[in-house]
Amino acid sequence: MNTLNRRKFLGLAGAAGLAAVTPSSLPAMTETGHETKSEDFTFLFITDTHLQPELNAAVGCDMAFKKAREIKSDFAIQGGDHVFDSLGVTKERASSLFDLYGKTEQDLGLKLHHTIGNHDCFGVYPASGASTADPLYGKKMFEERFGKTYYSFDHKGVHFVVLDSIGITDDRAYEGRVDAEQLAWLAGDLKTLPAGAPVIVSVHIPLVTAFDSYVPAPATPPKHHGMSVTNSSEVIALFEGHNVLGVLQGHTHINERVVWHGVPYITSGAVSGNWWHGTRMGTPEGFTVVEVKGGKLSTRYETYGFRSVDPQNT
Ligand SMILES: [Fe+2]
Numbered sequence: 001m002n003t004l005n006r007r008k009f010l011g012l013a014g015a016a017g018l019a020a021v022t023p024s025s026l027p028a029m030t031e032t033g034h035e036t037k038s039e040d041f042t043f044l045f046i047t048d049t050h051l052q053p054e055l056n057a058a059v060g061c062d063m064a065f066k067k068a069r070e071i072k073s074d075f076a077i078q079g080g081d082h083v084f085d086s087l088g089v090t091k092e093r094a095s096s097l098f099d100l101y102g103k104t105e106q107d108l109g110l111k112l113h114h115t116i117g118n119h120d121c122f123g124v125y126p127a128s129g130a131s132t133a134d135p136l137y138g139k140k141m142f143e144e145r146f147g148k149t150y151y152s153f154d155h156k157g158v159h160f161v162v163l164d165s166i167g168i169t170d171d172r173a174y175e176g177r178v179d180a181e182q183l184a185w186l187a188g189d190l191k192t193l194p195a196g197a198p199v200i201v202s203v204h205i206p207l208v209t210a211f212d213s214y215v216p217a218p219a220t221p222p223k224h225h226g227m228s229v230t231n232s233s234e235v236i237a238l239f240e241g242h243n244v245l246g247v248l249q250g251h252t253h254i255n256e257r258v259v260w261h262g263v264p265y266i267t268s269g270a271v272s273g274n275w276w277h278g279t280r281m282g283t284p285e286g287f288t289v290v291e292v293k294g295g296k297l298s299t300r301y302e303t304y305g306f307r308s309v310d311p312q313n314t
Contacts, residue, residue: 037157037295038156038157038158038198038292038295039156039157039292040156040291040292040293040294041073041074041155041156041291041292042071042072042073042074042289042290042291042292043073043074043075043076043077043155043290043292044068044071044073044075044076044077044110044287044288044289044290045076045077045079045202045248045268045287045288045289045290045299046064046065046068046076046077046078046079046108046271046287046288047078047079047080047081047115047117047204047248047250047251047268047270047271047287047288048079048080048081048117048250048251048253048270048271048272049061049064049078049081049082049083049101049104049270049271049272050081050083050084050085050119050270050271050272050275050276051082051083051084051097051100051101051104052083052084052085052097052100052276053100054276055276055277055308055309055310056276056306056308056309057084057272057276058100058104059306060271060272060276060285060306061101061104061107061271061272062104062107063304063305063306064271064285064286064287064304064306065104065105065107065108066107067302067304067305068108068110068287068302068304069107069108069109069110071289071302073110073289074111074155074156075110075111075112075113075155076108076110076111076112076113077112077113077114077115077160077162077202077248078112078113078114078115079115079117079202079203079204079248079249079250079268080114080115080116080117080118080119080120080204080205080250080251081117081118081119081120081204081250081251081270081272082098082101082114082117082119082120083097083098083100083101083119083120084097084119084272084275085097085119086098086119086120086121086122086123086141087118087119087121087122087123087124087125087128087174088124088125088127088128089123089128090128090129090130091122091123091130091134091136094122094123094128094136094141095141098141098145102145113153113160113162113202114142114146114147114162115162115163115164115202115203115204115250116139116142116146116149116164116165116166116204117166117204117205117250117251118166118174118204118205118226118251120139120141120142120166121138121139121141121142121166121168121174122134122136122137122138122140122141122142123136123137123138124137124138124168124172124173124174125172125173126172132172138168139164139166139168149164149166150162150163150164150182150185150186152189156292157198158198158199158200158245158292159193159197159198159199159200160199160200160201160202161186161189161190161199161200161201161202162201162202162203163178163182163186163201163202163203163235164178164179164182165177165178165203165204165205165207165229166204166205167179167230169224171223173223173224174224174226175224175225175226175230176205176206176225176226176227176228176229176230176232177225177229177230177231178229178231178232178234178235183234183235183238186235186238187238190238190239190242193242196243197242197243198243198245198292198295199239199242199243199244199245200244200245200246200247200248200290200292200297201239201244201246201247201248202247202248202249203229203247203248203249203250204249204250204251205226205227205228205229205249205250205251206227206228206229206232206249206250206251206252206265206267207228207229207232207235207236207247207249207265208228208232208236208247208249208258208260208265209227209228209249209252209256209258209265209267210256210258211227211228211252211254211256211267212227214254214281227251227252236260236261236263239261239263240261244263245292245295245296245297246263246264246265246266246290246297246299247263247264247265247266248266248268248288248290249265249266249267249268250267250268250270251267252267253269253270253272253273253274253275253280253281253283254267254269254280254281254282254283255267255268255269255283255301264297266288266299268287268288268299268301269283269284269285269286269287269288269301270283270285270286271285271286271287272285273285273286273306273308274308274312276308276310277308277310277311277312278308278310278311278312279311283301284303285303285304285306286301286302286303286304287301287302287304288300288301288302289301289302
């Protein structure tokens with residue numbers, strides 16, 4: 001029962017002179033309108049589509065979305081990097097990529113919640129020729145297409161939080177960061193939840209990952225912290241005391257699961273695999289199916305049979 005129906009039920013009960021008791025068949029709910037017990041349901045976490053006209057990417061994405069729509073699920077979350085790439089290209093190219101993405105997304109036929117990725121930020125690299133004064137610069141093009149870059153919503157008793165993990169730096173690059181304004185918003189958002197309310201988080205750049213342990217250290221350390229969120233400890237601290245069922249992450253294009261303080265940080269492989277060049281460090285092209293059952297979260301990875309025209313198999 002959704003909030004509206006539940007209120008209607010309680011209102012009717014009151015009007016009929018009945019005690020407004022909570023029937024055991026209804027999920028427990030607090031005055032803030034949040035439920036403390038979730039129903040069972042399935043949703044999809046589809047990330048890193050990296051849509052572009054080259055490398056058969058649109059064909060691959062179309063295949064992935066068509067496979068995804070065969071899976072019975074309530075909705076999907078796009079985990080970021082919708083297009084490849086809008087950081088370093090002209091406004092015309094970036095717009096055409098988002099147009100292509102929008103067209104391809106129709107194949108999914110599901111309600112989709114969007115998470116911003118680094119490659120979704122327009123004109124950040126000076127090589128793009130874009131001016132920082134351009135009305136669509138940075139995150140504005142994404143916002144114009146998809147709405148807010150961080151927000152929350154509720155579904156069947158679960159509180160979903162979608163975070164913006166992209167920090168645009170003064171020297172026109174990006175790093176993994178959740179800024180102070182968003183941290184304050186997140187603290188306030190989580191504060192409205194009753195004890196034990198289930199929470200699921202979506203974020204593009206991982207809050208927690210052991211990715212750096214799988215590859216040799218670079219000869220020169222990167223200028224910016226881009227593989228994970230540099231201030232993740234500030235975000236994780238806000239999760240303490242909440243019933244976070246899982247954090248879904250993208251960006252590295254590999255399947256990985258790290259558990260910290262009982263919270264699984266689940267990174268999903270990419271629809272684009274190794275940026276449309278085949279398998280990425282053992283993770284093929286695919287997406288993640290997420291099941292919420294009995295108040296617990298479980299995931300499985302689905303591939304969809306794409307064959308790269310230019311495999312590198314790294
Ligand atoms: Fe990506």
